[in-house]
Amino acid sequence: MISVQIPTDITLSEQQAQQYFIKGNYNYAARYYEQAIEVEPEVKTHYWNLGLMLLLQEQEAEAQMIWMLGMAEGEVQQVEQWTVDLLEVLETEAERRETLTDYSVSWAIRQHMREISPTDVNNLLYLIYLAIQLETFTGEELNSLGVIELLQSEKIVDVQLLLQVFESIINFAPLHHSVLEFTEACLGHICEPKSFINILIPATVKIAQSMWEPQIAAHLIKLGLTLEPKNLEILRHLTAFYLKAGDYTQGIETAKLCYSLSTTLLDQTFATHLLQRGLMDAPGYWQEACGVLQEQEDLLKSLIAEHPTNIVAARVLRLFNTNYFAPYLQDDPYKNRQIQNEVAQLCQLNVQEYANEIIQKYKQSNSQKINKSIKIGYLSHCLSRHSVGWLARWLIQHHNHDKFDIHGYFINYKQRNDTLQEWYVHQFNQAYKGGIYSEDIAEQIYQDKIDILIDLDSITLDITCEIMALKPAPVQATWLGWDASGIPTVDYFIADPYVLPDNAQEYYIEKIWRLPQTYIAVDGFEVGVPTLRRDSLDIPNDAVIYLSAQRGFKRHPDTARSQMKIIKEVPNSYFLIKGLADSEAVQKFFMQLAEEEGVECSRLRFVPQDSSEAVHRANLAIADVVLDTFPYNGATTTLETLWMGIPLVTRVGQQFAARNSYTMMMNVGVTEGIAWTDEEYLEWGVRLGKNEALRQQVALKLKASRQTSPLWNGKKFTREMEKAYQQMWQRYIEKK
Template sequence: MLMASTDAVNWQQQAHQFLLAGDYSQAANLYEQAIASEPNNQSHYWHLGLMLLLQEKEAEAQMTWFSAMAAADTDQIDLWTEELIQVLQTEAERRETISDYSVAWIIRQHIREIKPTDINNLLHLIQLGIPLESFTGDELNSFGILEILQSGEAENLDSQLLMEVLQSVLDTQPLHPSSLELAEACIPYIEEPYNFIDILILNSVKIAYSAHKPGLAARLLELALRLEAINPEVLIQLTSFYQDAGEYSQGIKTAKLCYSILPGLAEKVFANHLIIRGLMVAAGEYWSGVGELFERHELLLNSLFEGENNNLDPTTVVRLFSSTYFLPYFQDEIGKNRKLQNQVAQICQANIQKYASDRSSKYSSRRNKENKRLKIGYLSHCLRRHSVGWLARWLFKYHDRDRFQIHTYLINAQKRNDPLQEWYVNQVDKAYKSGLEAAEITEQIYRDEIDILIDLDSITLDIICEITSLKPAPIQVTWLGWDASGIPNVDYFIADPYVLSESAQNYYSETIWRLPQTYVAVDGFEVGVPTLRRKQLNIGNDAVIYFSSQMGFKRNPDIVRLQMKIIKEVENSYFLIKGTADEEAIENFFIQIAESEGVSEERLRFLPDVAFEEIHRANLCIADVVLDTYPYNGATTTLETLWIGIPLVTRVGEQFASRNSYTMMMNVGVTEGIAWTDEEYVEWGIRLGKDAALRQQIAWKLRTSRQTSPLWNGQQFTREMEKAYEQMWLRYLK
């Protein structure tokens, strides 16, 4: 007999060695001999069943366990069950340690059958399902996890394991309804509130910006307020989520709360920006309080400039970049706006270079080699179905690969499913899809030895500002998106003869690099099938239709009042209004101004957004005249209007944002509709509405311009950009 001839410790060690070697049959033989020697030692049955299970003999394993259990008294059943679970759990944990997840999964499923309410085992099953790619989110319900947690009777719960599972679930299935339920069910078991709150913040940001679900992100992060009602970081994030989700009133209310609780001057600047953002994104009636907030904003900024700002918190620094974002939407004062912009950017860059001094020094010490194919890096979170994505693609299409090696750094793109983004990936020598980690992206640009880095987004994404402040490439250029950032480490801003006046250099920290004709060009736009008809809008065929499609924060009372003056003077005219904002507020806003100008609300039509840009462009054909906004003109919307062949009325100003439509019209050879004063804007609007022959003449000019205008010649534009890159490089080498 085994036990008579062999020391018990020795044979158990031998059985364990067989287990480690994967020789389960030999191990099973040893346990069978042990049972023959010690039939009343239940542990031998537990281990024998495990060896049979590992040989995929599940029925035999279960029979071995249950036959042993049959001999148990009522008082022994619970004890023996725990002993069996412990044997299985020990092996499951060993398998997890060596990343043998599939076997660990099988073992833990048997534990689940033996004890369905073992919450820790169920949580481990969720953890195993993720690397096995079998976790769908439904398991939180089907395994009974939510029911157990919600009952408040989760015995011996491992709170740390629960937090790890919550993080994994939110990372893997953030949009599944059960994921939010799990987060809520965790609250009674929280031992370290800050850990839980950090998980909610991290994952709500991903949900809001990577998955584009700000409403769901808000619901998730609201759970943090149950543990800490006044948490500045939670409230700051919630403010943006509410505003982006169209929960405008709540977004403004939360922004005001942020302003009241944040102590530092820099934090106050950002919080005031959040209030302004809330009002301007909601638009319409909310504009009434914007003026006072901008006055306060300017005072706050000037106070900030007067103080010591060399030791700001890194998170606050990065957020400050966007604090001047709405200035050009509110006022066309290039001197004042650029001064504020440049000073904010200078403070932010100085702080970044201080807290990241090691990286800043490393990047500044590199000097790239001469006489090689230039490496151009494009940095953006908008190379997708977005205005920047639609406009930049011709440059990528026509790049000369014999002279240039093209890299793209696609921000917040890892989980994005966008066909235009994939087009960009396929157009370049190397595409780097990143998350939202500025340090990783900056280091990648440096390792790739990019010669010229092109920032397409300016201050519209704060982490891009952090990247360009560290200057991972020897030459940095801003092009296309918004205006120049004002960051001292950005060398050039791409413009043309029209979009900035000759005196503009006085206000820019960057050197303005003027292309010979236009700062942007496209070969055209895809146009779909229209979904908009005059009949469904109850507008006759003989009526004149004015059209405006812009974001709500481009619509201020002054420009809307000018537009109503035009509508009033053109008999049988209608105004079609389309764009994102608080629907009720924007309608009341337009109706009130219309009535104050003597225009019936019956002449206004408010249009919903459409699913695709191609349909939007097709629907433009319903318009006779498009009315541009001021002080922030259209850009992509202007290009689309001109491509479709519709006359446009634009008001030209001082700043980049108020001269976009001007440069585009000059480049297609159409001056009819270009206004330099408010009075001219109204005059052109009325004239184009009343003069059908003039509209036809302009439409003909626009159609013929497709063959001749630099605005519609992406290949020529690309050659001009490439020439600029080479000249920048030569200047750098000297």
């Protein structure tokens, strides 16, 4: 037993107790409070503090006994007041512990507060917040603690605390089934909608994009409309979530509502872009989509003429890809590139306005050494199970790490099981698992002193565009993901002799860097076990099967009509159609075309998406001929088709998107199926369908090409890319 000399002066005794308490010597402090109770048994705070000291020593039963002793023989009103006083003492210590980030102790104190006052909603909110900090929160607490019911009963709530807890919950466990109900219960307590909406929007974007749960994101963000029914930012995100979830009807309706509420050029442009996206994923709306394209061009031209330089960052981000759909609708590179270049330049000017300090800092590059490993940074949101991810992996795998220091910058790193994404992480010398904030990723690129930054996204992702506009690396190039972005800070667009015509430099602001043979090469593809069979599709063994496997964006009505004409001309032929889109709209679209062209609808087969990429490739083998799309060709699908040895019919145009299949076929040495006009497309489709010997001849060429073609030589392609990087870097050094 420790002997403590207790001062007789009570005030001094309390001071001594407080000093021991602050130092964490709860045993000594408890003895002082025991002495104080002996001297002043009527002073209830001595009991509350003594119980707290015992609680902090994990003597919970003893603490409760002391508190009960302090309340003994009190009248009802007295006990009520003493309870309030006790809770205040516990609250003060809980808050102090939270300040010290001693969350476990604070949680224990608040659990006792809950036992004393089980309906104190603010204390319950604190318990949830602490559980999240301790990473023990499961979501079930929202029901077990009765928080949702208490919020619904219009209890008085600390709104700032409520917002803090809401933000923690929606970021820590957003997919729990109770979160939607909790969010709805919060709405009745929100007096200032902006603070709530500012939490709701980024959280739901993360749910939709990183967690791949757009339906849940849509349900959550829709609640924000309860507070502000005409909030354009909410409506824009809601539209995007609907479309990502495949709810095209709701997406189109919400996009139209956005447009009807838009009063500025910028907002109208954003709404039109979303509307166009919805219309093009549902092929039955293509005629309307063409009209929307013209309206979008007019809006963009007006915006370019207006030349605003005070656009805030969030809206500049959205502006970068507003011309995204033009190549899907028309093969007019002069017009498409001019608008895209001018939009990108307008975005660049605005980035320079709001991020001038960052841009100036990045201009002071330390990368000036010649005799060193060149640092290459690959920037993308697609380094995963995505078309870009499947194609870029051979370059990354075959890199010479003695000459090149390879860094990977993942945008919106996926929070899900993705084996290809994890493969990429381990291939890079350094891998940065980024989020959705451009400044963070750009700063990391700058700090890593990357020499050449390769953009794999172009305008498919606005975040990538902003990073490239900040120019965190001295040399920047776009490769693979789309066409060039037109952003002035991008130095090069990597192409080859075929994928762009000879005069293409006339309408590109980037310097076109042509590799000697092909701008893409792979060593091959993994092929699974097929799940499609002729008998299960009710197709005769001697029938000719045509296949088109593209997403809705690429199904231009003119090309689809040509495909119907091919089916009509080839007896005993069937057409398999699959791809990501509104399945009901796709069926209606092709059925109508078939009727108009005199093709029996019974010759059409609509097949679902495959369970994996490997199964998709295996199922391609059911086709005798694959019919490509125009004016936006296949890319990954073309490579997969050629790898599987299947004849392809493609229509060649002038823009990059209309020449992907052309360059790939030239690089495997197959010209059979390359059409330069709509008439030739029809002719090749019919000829390959009717001539089995020709199909076999093409298939043999494709099989032989696996041993000789530059398209199937990832290692050689990597050496060509590395040579290009060295030359780009040498030019930069000489210029500097």
